[in-house]
Amino acid sequence: MKIESINYTLAAAQSDTQRATKGAVQSVSAAGALNSTVNLSSMSALGESSGSDIDTAKVESIKAALRDGSYKIDSGNIADGMLSTARDLLQARSRI
Template sequence: MKINALNDAALAAAALASGRSERGTAPAAGTGAADAAGAGGTPVTVSAAARALDLASAGSGIDEAKVAAVKAAIANGTFKVNAGAIADKMLSNAQEVLSRVRS
């Protein structure tokens, strides 16, 4: 499990959307200024990057059943921590972060 998996997906979607808008690709239908006459306010535009971030963060990404199972195991005193798995994931995440910094 990656710590920032949801954020990575949102950033990738935003980067893709902003790349399209910089190249002059036409925006999707329903984008652009709001109808100020009907709303009675100031027209607002939302960038493609903001729309992509909103879509990417729509799901919570939390497995409620797994959370409940871990909670129950902790309450029962049967939860066991796998230190080796945690260390492996921490090293993997550190390598990923370092590879991003170098590139």
């Protein structure tokens, strides 16, 4: 069985993407989107509202330890975490 090769250039891919995007925009316009509004927020504004999720004191202490060279990396803890993640992924895969 022979698999035929397809020469698909980047320009053709971009052209297809532009046509698909243009078609989608036209179909949305045609669907009566005159009464719709869209509000976009910057990512920085989104991050400000959930600032309590980050322990800034801990972040600053880690930065200081990195600067002065006193930060110690526990390679055993990292390895345990990686193995645990691998086990979880394998168990999730076997359930499927």
